[in-house]
Amino acid sequence: MKIAVIGTGYVGLVSGTCFAETGNHVICVDNDAQKVAKLNAGELTIYEPGLENLFQRNTKEQRLFFTTDLEEAVKDVEIIFLALPTPPGEDGSADLSYVLGVAEQLGQMITSYKVIVDKSTVPVGTAEKVAAAIKKNAKVDFDVVSNPEFLREGVAVDDFLKPDRVVVGTSSARAQDVMHRLYEPFVRQGNPIYFMDERSAEMTKYAANSYLATRITFMNEIANLCETVGANVDEVRKGMGSDNRIGRRFLFPGVGYGGSCFPKDVQALHKTSVDNKYDFKVLKSVMEVNNKQKHVLSEKILKYFNNDLNGKHIAVWGLAFKPNTDDIREAPAIYTIENLLRAGAKVTAYDPEASENMKKIFEDRVNFVEHRYDALKEADALAIVTEWSIFRTPDFSFMGELMKEKVIFDGRNLYDTELMIDKGFYYNSIGRNTVELRKNHVN
Ligand SMILES: NC(=O)c1ccc[n+]([C@@H]2O[C@H](COP(=O)([O-])OP(=O)(O)OC[C@H]3O[C@@H](n4cnc5c(N)ncnc54)[C@H](O)[C@@H]3O)[C@@H](O)[C@H]2O)c1
Numbered sequence: 001m002k003i004a005v006i007g008t009g010y011v012g013l014v015s016g017t018c019f020a021e022t023g024n025h026v027i028c029v030d031n032d033a034q035k036v037a038k039l040n041a042g043e044l045t046i047y048e049p050g051l052e053n054l055f056q057r058n059t060k061e062q063r064l065f066f067t068t069d070l071e072e073a074v075k076d077v078e079i080i081f082l083a084l085p086t087p088p089g090e091d092g093s094a095d096l097s098y099v100l101g102v103a104e105q106l107g108q109m110i111t112s113y114k115v116i117v118d119k120s121t122v123p124v125g126t127a128e129k130v131a132a133a134i135k136k137n138a139k140v141d142f143d144v145v146s147n148p149e150f151l152r153e154g155v156a157v158d159d160f161l162k163p164d165r166v167v168v169g170t171s172s173a174r175a176q177d178v179m180h181r182l183y184e185p186f187v188r189q190g191n192p193i194y195f196m197d198e199r200s201a202e203m204t205k206y207a208a209n210s211y212l213a214t215r216i217t218f219m220n221e222i223a224n225l226c227e228t229v230g231a232n233v234d235e236v237r238k239g240m241g242s243d244n245r246i247g248r249r250f251l252f253p254g255v256g257y258g259g260s261c262f263p264k265d266v267q268a269l270h271k272t273s274v275d276n277k278y279d280f281k282v283l284k285s286v287m288e289v290n291n292k293q294k295h296v297l298s299e300k301i302l303k304y305f306n307n308d309l310n311g312k313h314i315a316v317w318g319l320a321f322k323p324n325t326d327d328i329r330e331a332p333a334i335y336t337i338e339n340l341l342r343a344g345a346k347v348t349a350y351d352p353e354a355s356e357n358m359k360k361i362f363e364d365r366v367n368f369v370e371h372r373y374d375a376l377k378e379a380d381a382l383a384i385v386t387e388w389s390i391f392r393t394p395d396f397s398f399m400g401e402l403m404k405e406k407v408i409f410d411g412r413n414l415y416d417t418e419l420m421i422d423k424g425f426y427y428n429s430i431g432r433n434t435v436e437l438r439k440n441h442v443n
């Protein structure tokens with residue numbers, strides 16, 4: 001099949017490459033000429049494990065192309081995906097200007113029947129708005145389909161090639177047939193394609209993200225309470241998660257959820273509820289708790305140093321909002337570092353992939369280093385914000401030699417608290433007794 005994907009970011013580039021991988025002819029469009037030039041020069045524009053191989057193979061085999069020319073790109077294709085940004089507007093609602101702007105342009109450009117697919121995360125009712133925007137200028141038939149994307153950054157290729165499910169919202173039998181043919185290779189393992197109406201598909205995406213954000217937030221509250229009552233959230237998590245009705249995944253407490261999706265999508269669903277005069281109390285609490293949780297690590301550090309970080313050197317491990325990505329959108333590290341700097345600390349930071357993006361925010365206010373141990377030299381404390389695998393089994397003796405004080409604040413519960421007692425560290429993590437507290441208790 002011939003496909004155009006408009007917007008070549010995290011979703012557009014992964015979707016386009018994966019559609020090419022299943023034998024389709026894909027042309028990806030972006031209005032960022034630099035991005036397109038880089039991709040045409042054979043260089044990826046994002047870090048996403050597993051993408052490089054697929055990208056090289058499919059460009060080499062002439063199934064995957066990149067352009068800035070929208071009109072040329074959509075001329076001969078059967079399906080047009082919109083993978084455009086939907087950032088939060090001032091009032092928390094999803095900004096549809098990118099999607100609707102391109103939809104209007106498409107109306108002028110299409111010369112034969114097309115299936116136009118909303119891949120971006122968009123509020124209920126957007127498929128109708130997109131159809132209206134195209135219709136303003138269109139002289140040919142078209143269908144607008146809602147096909148929300150559920151991939152996670154860091155494992156995006158796997159998620160896309162082997163989705164738990166594909167959700168397609170359409171009331172057109174013709175479009176349903178096209179979408180079925182397109183996705184058939186992705187659901188051969190037996191996972192379903194759910195066809196439904198457009199509004200339900202749009203709501204499914206927000207409901208899924210908001211539920212997951214709620215689940216994490218619930219665990220963050222359990223963790224905070226565990227610290228107060230002297231329970232260990234890791235044990236609690238295992239005990240809860242082994243109940244099949246609950247399940248083990250997505251129960252990890254930490255420094256609050258971040259990324260380009262959960263924060264904006266929870267906000268946007270809340271805005272939808274406000275607009276429809278529905279008081280969605282759970283979502284309000286989720287946002288409130290998460291806004292506090294983003295500061296939990298820096299607050300612990302401040303408390304430890306009696307609210308004064310002047311003259312203190314804090315090392316930070318992990319800047320990306322999660323491991324295996326270079327994405328820093330709404331990363332908890334931003335809030336943590338900002339708080340540390342504000343309190344007078346000198347901050348040295350390390351991340352395997354996200355430093356370049358973080359430099360754009362902090363410039364020379366933070367010292368970015370190339371190796372994880374370099375961040376620790378003469379540090380008064382280490383703050384761990386992202387759970388990259390490389391941080392999981394470090395050389396604690398070497399760390400102790402490098403650091404001024406053997407103090408770790410771990411926002412991701414990477415280490416065993418008993419081990420940290422043995423290694424002689426002050427170790428403060430999320431929802432578990434600090435080693436120092438345990439020692440006091442034991443003595
Ligand atoms: N990132 C994720 O993990 C993820 C997962 C599922 C859904 N989504 C949703 O997918 C959508 C895209 O997200 P993303 O993370 O890929 O965003 P992104 O910012 O990485 O990519 C969007 C791309 O669109 C391009 N663009 C903007 N205006 C354009 C125009 N007029 N013409 C052509 N290109 C244009 C930008 O240059 C950019 O490359 C959002 O609605 C998001 O909520 C994202």
Ligand SMILES: O=c1ccn([C@@H]2O[C@H](COP(=O)(O)OP(=O)(O)O[C@H]3O[C@H](CO)[C@@H](O)[C@H](O)[C@H]3O)[C@@H](O)[C@H]2O)c(=O)[nH]1
Pocket residue numbers: 121149150151152153154209212216249250251252253254255256257258259260261262265321322
């Ligand atoms: O148990 C957990 C799981 C995740 N997180 C945090 O939650 C955020 C989001 O993580 P994750 O969902 O893994 O990453 P995303 O790439 O943002 O993916 C989410 O957002 C995408 C965009 O809508 C959806 O497509 C995905 O299904 C959805 O998981 C990150 O800050 C994680 O650190 C936790 O704190 N605890």
